[in-house]
Amino acid sequence: MMTPNWILQRASLTPDRIAISWEEQQWTFREMAERSMDIAKKMRGTGLQEGNRVALLTTGGPETVFLIHGGLLAGFELVMLNSRLTAAELAYQIEDSEAVAVFTDDSLLDRAPDSTPVSRLLCGKAEDFKPAELWHEDRTLTIMYTSGTTGFPKGVRQTAGNHLSSAAASAFNMGLQDGDVWLCAMPLFHISGFSILSRSLIYGMTVRLQSKFDAEASAREIAEGSVTTMSAVSAQLVRVLDILEGRKLRADGRFRQILAGGGPVPSPYIRRAEALGIQILQTYGMTETSSQTATLAAEDALRKTGSSGKPLFFNRIRIEGAEKPGDEGEILISGPHVTPGYVGRFSDSPAQVDGWLHTGDIGKLDDEGFLYVLDRRSDLIISGGENIYPAEIEQVLVGHPDVAEAGVAGVEDKHWGHVPAAFVVVRKAIAAEELEAFCRERLAPYKVPKYYRFVEELPRNASNKLLRRELRAAFEIEK
Template sequence: MTKSVPNWLKQRAFLTPERPALHFEGNVWTFSELYEKALRWASALEKQGLKEGDRVGLLVQNTPNAVYVIHALQQLGVSAVLLNSRLTANELLWQLEDTAAAAVLYDPVYQKAVEELNGHFFRISLASLSSPEGFSCREEFLLDDICSIMYTSGTTGNPKGVQQTYGNHWWSATGSALNLGLQEKDCWLCTVPLFHISGYSILMRSVIYGTSVRLYKRFDEKEINKALKRGDGTIISVVSAMLSRLLASLEGKYHPHFRCMLLGGGPAPKPLLEACAEKQIPVFQTYGMTETASQIVTLPPEYSLTKLGSAGKPLFPCQLKIDAEPHSEGEILVKGPNVTIGYLHREKANRTAFTNGWFRTGDIGYVDEEGFLFVLDRRSDLIISGGENVYPAEVEAALLSHPAVSDAGVVGVADEKWGQVPAAFVVVNKPVGAAVLRQFCEERLAKYKCPYYFFQLDELPRNASKKLLRRELKNEFEKRGGG
């Protein structure tokens, strides 16, 4: 049984030292340069007292410094706890204490936030890190070692730390390559946060594949459209909201080298996918989560149009089943070597989440006769109205197909008669009345699925990875006095 692989970055720098590894704001670093940087940073961190087996918090922006420190921690054998920079001081502190972090490493822009943290750990600014001294790194990575920890947003209860092993990242990367293919000149655009699995996994693939990453501090649709038209990237990871913005500002076509728009972060509205098909944008819908170290189900190239709206089939090393009768909807269960070994310090949650090696995602979906997964919704967001199941994503997709609606979010709110009813929050790009939208929905959806309430917002509440924060919509509903 294989228990280890060669130290990734060292091996990559040895095998293909001169290939580009990282592009950022007009600069480029080779794998050899990246490795040298990582060793220097590892040396500096070691001098600060960090050692193998430690856990440390990481509060970083999408910059080369973040890439160096992520790799430096892997060289040291330290588990990185990726902190979401939008968290409050209390939330940050909670995660650092839950992981018993030895230190928090932070980008200087977060200095003030770190100073506010009232905990017992070292505070190390990334600005202070560089050492000319040598560092003797590990020859191998043990596949069972914890490489990274990321807290899931958790709609209820405290967030849980998802432990991702080197093996999880390895199998995720190779599983993705077996589906998407792998070309020496591939370049993956990273506009998603490195503290989310969507961004972190791009770095891991780069080192394992020997292909480059083009890193962006933030997502700007005009800049990305320019890059993709110029041929500056072959693959990009996006969520629906980002794709909508790209489409809205896109004139002309992407460069022929651009080969994959990897669309994650939940079910996408059909009109958006159809618009992409029209513009010949190769959209690969995908389904994954922090617990699966990114993608686990992706729509294979040959079905990207005929199975529009499906998340596809499992990656080659993975399996999928629905906890229900064949072809009916139920909870999605997944299995594979990319699935987390469990939540940190959460024995009870782990017992609930895992059954005979299968992980219960909590999401609802069904598998059609040909084995394609259709994700309906997050179970926790399910609206039950008069005994009927209402899936917010379905209602949102309907709303988004109206030309005046540019974004939409639907949540369940309490109702005396029906238990719950759907409430819709929309962002519009031209004036439209609630009555018009109501009629529009009634033409497209069963009566019980149509929103009872309509609200207009300037912007929907979304987290750093653009996932809709439905809880905040519920708060908004309360604030407005129940409509």
């Protein structure tokens, strides 16, 4: 199967429509394609050929967008490097991916000293060539490394067909309207950010770009209605809600929804958002599924609080070993959005077994087929033979009016094996005894945290996912 080259096709269909808006600047799809083509020619001018695997290490912003599209026009497989990693972590991914070249923003050269600065690339010679007008759907466009919460990060291949089916399924679920503008505050090297760029080309939709998440700007644009959709994780969502509430602002009627991923959205956040006129669409996806797999429709948000919704149109979900609704087990996923495989050290590890991706996440399906993601299997706390899901405790904790954020991890205990420890970011001072009493009213005794630590911030990766392993490590250091 073939698909038109998205960049060329979009520039042909709607050349004068705004593609990217950033600060006070904007570029049409024609301008974006022309600028990206100039970069593609300079990339090929370095001696690289179609099919080469090329890594990008950038800080974000519009120049990153042009560099990404330039690499795709040049015919490369793009290894999207996380700019927040250390030099050693980046060296592993560059070597593991077998990238033949690395283009790096000048400000990040200390992380990848053997790479080519983007400034030198842009001053280099250009090689004229004709980009492919059609892409094979099984062509690998991007390679993104999993966050590495357990073991070595895996380099995940994502094909044109993966990204296309993901974008189509998202549109079937969320709908499209004239004038849609998607606020992108997510890292472009992460699937949540890259998928917005893909949707922009496939839908003909404007992206309002932030180089990095800006809560003040996000709240202002939602209140003004200059954007219609936003992607966020819980930590970003709560900051936006705090600002809107603090300034007694509401979402403009043109703002449609926030697509919330990266873990369960606590129900208190959903209720606060709805009071401000914001619809929260909780979603579940991963690097291996090119973004969304399931999304909770707005009309179900209240009656199915805590659910990630039903699978999107092309996708299937089942719970391994489940015999009836409500049975818990590993979440398995099937569909055209699922990666065909990995690169490097995991290239011989099958991504799918009998057509199903084993996610490592624990969940359940209710009697209507709604998915509830309980936690990562690696984060599960087994205490005295009982299974405890940190996300459940975190949701209770953030329900306290003085708690801004909460993270829970299992720590060793001589009697029970492991017990939950809570790490809390507060809005104002609160005693651990008060939090414990609050939890005891809402949780079974074995789920109530045994320890409480008050912290300035929680450890998160570049996509703002909570790193519970770092909580465990911090607790051990403090003991």
